[in-house]
Amino acid sequence: MSTTDEIIELSERHSAHNYHPLPVVVSEARGAWVTDVEGRRYLDCLAGYSSLNFGHGNPAILNAAQEQLQRVTLTSRAFFHDRFADFCAGLADLCGKDMVLPMNTGAEAVETAVKVARKWGYEVKGVAPGRAEIIVMDGNFHGRTTTIVSFSTDPDARDGFGPATPGFTIVEYGSAEAVREAITPDTVAVLLEPIQGEAGVLVPPAGYLTRVREICTENNVLFIADEIQSGLGRTGDTFACEHEGVVPDMYVLGKALGGGVVPVSAVVADASVLRVIKPGQHGSTFGGNPLACAVGGAVLDLLKTGEYQARARELGALLHERLRALIGPAGEGGHGVVAVRGRGLWAGVDIDPSIATGREVCEALMRRGVLAKDTHGSTIRLAPPLVISEEDLNWAVDRLTEVLDELSGTAAPAEAAEQAPVPSPRTPELSGR
Ligand SMILES: *Cc1c(COP(=O)(O)O)cnc(C)c1O
Numbered sequence: 001m002s003t004t005d006e007i008i009e010l011s012e013r014h015s016a017h018n019y020h021p022l023p024v025v026v027s028e029a030r031g032a033w034v035t036d037v038e039g040r041r042y043l044d045c046l047a048g049y050s051s052l053n054f055g056h057g058n059p060a061i062l063n064a065a066q067e068q069l070q071r072v073t074l075t076s077r078a079f080f081h082d083r084f085a086d087f088c089a090g091l092a093d094l095c096g097k098d099m100v101l102p103m104n105t106g107a108e109a110v111e112t113a114v115k116v117a118r119k120w121g122y123e124v125k126g127v128a129p130g131r132a133e134i135i136v137m138d139g140n141f142h143g144r145t146t147t148i149v150s151f152s153t154d155p156d157a158r159d160g161f162g163p164a165t166p167g168f169t170i171v172e173y174g175s176a177e178a179v180r181e182a183i184t185p186d187t188v189a190v191l192l193e194p195i196q197g198e199a200g201v202l203v204p205p206a207g208y209l210t211r212v213r214e215i216c217t218e219n220n221v222l223f224i225a226d227e228i229q230s231g232l233g234r235t236g237d238t239f240a241c242e243h244e245g246v247v248p249d250m251y252v253l254g255k256a257l258g259g260g261v262v263p264v265s266a267v268v269a270d271a272s273v274l275r276v277i278k279p280g281q282h283g284s285t286f287g288g289n290p291l292a293c294a295v296g297g298a299v300l301d302l303l304k305t306g307e308y309q310a311r312a313r314e315l316g317a318l319l320h321e322r323l324r325a326l327i328g329p330a331g332e333g334g335h336g337v338v339a340v341r342g343r344g345l346w347a348g349v350d351i352d353p354s355i356a357t358g359r360e361v362c363e364a365l366m367r368r369g370v371l372a373k374d375t376h377g378s379t380i381r382l383a384p385p386l387v388i389s390e391e392d393l394n395w396a397v398d399r400l401t402e403v404l405d406e407l408s409g410t411a412a413p414a415e416a417a418e419q420a421p422v423p424s425p426r427t428p429e430l431s432g433r
Helices: 004-014 059-071 084-095 106-125 146-150 176-182 208-218 240-244 290-304 307-324 358-367 390-408 413-417
Strands: 026-030 033-036 041-044 099-103 133-137 168-171 187-192 222-226 250-253 265-269 337-342 347-351 373-375 379-382
Touching: 041 390, 059 290, 084 099, 084 265, 084 290, 099 106, 099 290, 106 133, 106 146, 106 187, 106 222, 106 250, 106 265, 168 176, 176 208, 187 208, 208 222, 208 240, 290 307, 307 337, 307 347, 307 390, 358 373, 358 379, 358 390
Parallel strands: 133 168, 133 187, 187 222, 222 250
Antiparallel strands: 026 033, 033 041, 099 265, 250 265, 337 347, 347 379, 373 379
16 A cells, blocks of 8 residues: 555646645545544544535435445436436425526536526526626635636636636625626626635625625526535535525535535526526536435435534534634734634634644644645635534644644643544434434
8 A cells, every 4th residue: 555655746746736735645534534544533624625514424325325326327318217306306395496407516507507597687587699797706716617717806716717708797795785786787697605615714794695685686686696615504504595594596506415425516496597498508418317316315315304404503603612712812812813704514714824824724733633724825714524523523623722822832832742632533423324
């Protein structure tokens, strides 16, 4: 078996450098824990950017996948298969909508939403051909296709990949007034993340989603919620929009919908919207395949119990309480945390940049057995699987506290030298587990 260094060296030589991973090589995982090729264990506080809400190797999801693997895995949409109807009906029901258009990755689902909104604009709203406009937000992250990066405001994501796809207007995130001012007779949709994940877990001001919803309704504009990262339990509700009781016209889902097993994404909307797509106008060879539908169906069953949402809510309250206690100057009552944002088991933690970069904090956390990811220089993103135990969550925050004290030079030397042992994995009682 190869060592960590050998595997990393080979990967760097033969794979494009489109990521900058932490130097850990995972070989096994269960629940909230992963094990690397050297046998070291880590608490996974990223959870595949919320793709692993139900934990690694969730038994209910694995059972559904294994059973389906033995029966039929792919038919293409040229034929029906016996998993399709239940999955689509179940997902539509979860969203309170009529119809589902299944795809695979998140970016494909966003592309689908853009196409549907434009076609709806021309055929239903009556926008002149080629003039449809979609309002998007500053700081957005919706994926990596050429059209999606056309309206990114992150230079790394956008620059060098032009020419840009026209038809998008970027406004300030969190300002409903900015949305209202940007609407023209050609506006067909507003596309936003109810909480901006990649931007650093930015929660918009209270009332923002409600006001955007009203503005969309008043102007006959579709409200598209990209809940790819915020949805399916992460924030303590099934959807982050629920926090304000807001129902979008189109949900864009992905990540956790595939149960951490296969890519499953979808656009969910009423028939009045999705019926604009006719045979031959959109599709995907793998979208809605039997394995995807079996896994997605298992995910829907887990969500229906409400336990995962409740867990994100309760443990999220604990997480945020403990993180807020770290706010303040290092050694003077605080631990060098500047701000904490988020909802449920999802937090963006801004570290005082004079102490360390986000990357340095994540590397130090890794050495202590916690995997997390930095974003935008000095922000750490925490999004553990929703199956994490309370003890493990506390353990992770203890490690973060130690790391911050060590990096700011405020830890007692003896304490800094002493590494807390990585505990045995603990898995709470939840249905499907
Ligand atoms: C991850 C993500 C996407 C893109 O999903 P992929 O599966 O990586 O294409 C789109 N929108 C949001 C909000 C995301 O977090």
